[in-house]
Amino acid sequence: MKTNTRIGIDLGGTKVEAILINKNGTEIARERLPTPQGDYRGILNTIVQLVDAMHEKADSQPSIGIGTPGSIGFDGLLHNSNSTCLNGRPFATDISRLLKQEIRIENDANCFTLSESVDGAAAGYKTVFGVILGTGIGGGLVFNSSLHKGHHRIGGEWGHNVLRQDGPQCWCGNFGCVETFISGPALISQWQGGSPPEGALGLYNLAILGNSQATQIIDTFLNNLAIALANVINILDPDVIVIGGGLSNILSIYEIVPGLISQRVFSTHFRTPILQNLHGDSSGVRGAAWLWGLNE
Ligand SMILES: [Zn+2]
Known part of the structure; x- marks a missing residue:
């Protein structure tokens, strides 16, 4: 999938933030919502809501990446997330199915390093x-x-x-x-x-x-x-x-x-x-x- 715009989602313990950037890294839109506490389905719906909001500002089909504490194990399940209701869930599969699109997920430290490497201090x-x-x-x-x-x-x-x-x-x-x-x-x-x-x-x-x-x-x-x-x-x-x-x-x-x-x-x-x-x-x-x- 070749695209000119990218959606990033930062799923944290208290807030979920979404950003839309173009291929130069320029921010086009940003929005945040509180993280539903202890509510797996609610978290999935919040991400879908934010992705829909970013879509409205995009002039092409954007790619979607999600950063969150924890990691996707060999079993395809999320582990060590501080939003504990996500642990042991097939989070990547579920959110990809809801968004009807292939997505990528990485832990927040990897996202940080990538961001600073691409167009940050590094x-x-x-x-x-x-x-x-x-x-x-x-x-x-x-x-x-x-x-x-x-x-x-x-x-x-x-x-x-x-x-x-x-x-x-x-x-x-x-x-x-x-x-x-x-x-x-x-x-x-x-x-x-x-x-x-x-x-x-x-x-x-x-x-x-x-x-x-x-x-x-x-x-x-x-x-x-x-x-x-x-x-x-x-x-x-x-x-x-x-x-x-x-x-x-x-x-x-x-x-x-x-x-x-x-x-x-x-x-x-x-x-x-x-x-x-x-x-x-x-x-x-x-x-x-x-x-x-x-x-x-
Ligand atoms: Zn340790």
Whole structure:
């Protein structure tokens, strides 16, 4: 199917967002609706409603891509979605049948990486490692503007590499995953005494103001982040690392982490750019649209 326009859907835990872009990535239309809670049929209908709204603004038959937390397993069912009513459902098959069209679905970290690779901060780089630092820690790999999904569709899932075997238990079942040390909730959980700051960015702001406990938590975060990234860099040696998610606004990442990585990585020099994302909260929905490539 060759088309000039693309619809992207970002299915999140609280909202479903749709975008219509042309082949240059210019936004034509955008709309969002709340995610029906615990209602599988309601979520499917919300997506159909948003796709219909985008169709009205399109001058040709657009392709459709959907980004969502979780992954489609070998069994064709959705797993590990934070909208738990989707888990164990043949979501891709059901939505494709309702829309009467072939669709593509990827997890939100892959959509983020694709979006930043195609026309974001990582545009022009061949090997891109996209990193989500937020409530969870995700990642994606793009080679020559094409998503690398991997044999088990877990390509780039560095958040569940083990950083320390004696670390906290992770929701995935392992102990000491990267995510248990550097996610937003992991940082807040390290706060002792009194009420904790408002989220990881609140913690970062306290550190900027000189609070010693916040400074220590942020310093430990930056060091753990550097170790975890160095482990990936030794395998992948990407041309660029692009960072998204709420914690991407911790600007000391870009100032301090490259120096910490250079002490760890198996090279006498470390020159890989570590960049903040360009599209911010829009990367998920734009990447979903780009699941259909430039020449499709
Ligand atoms: Zn884990």
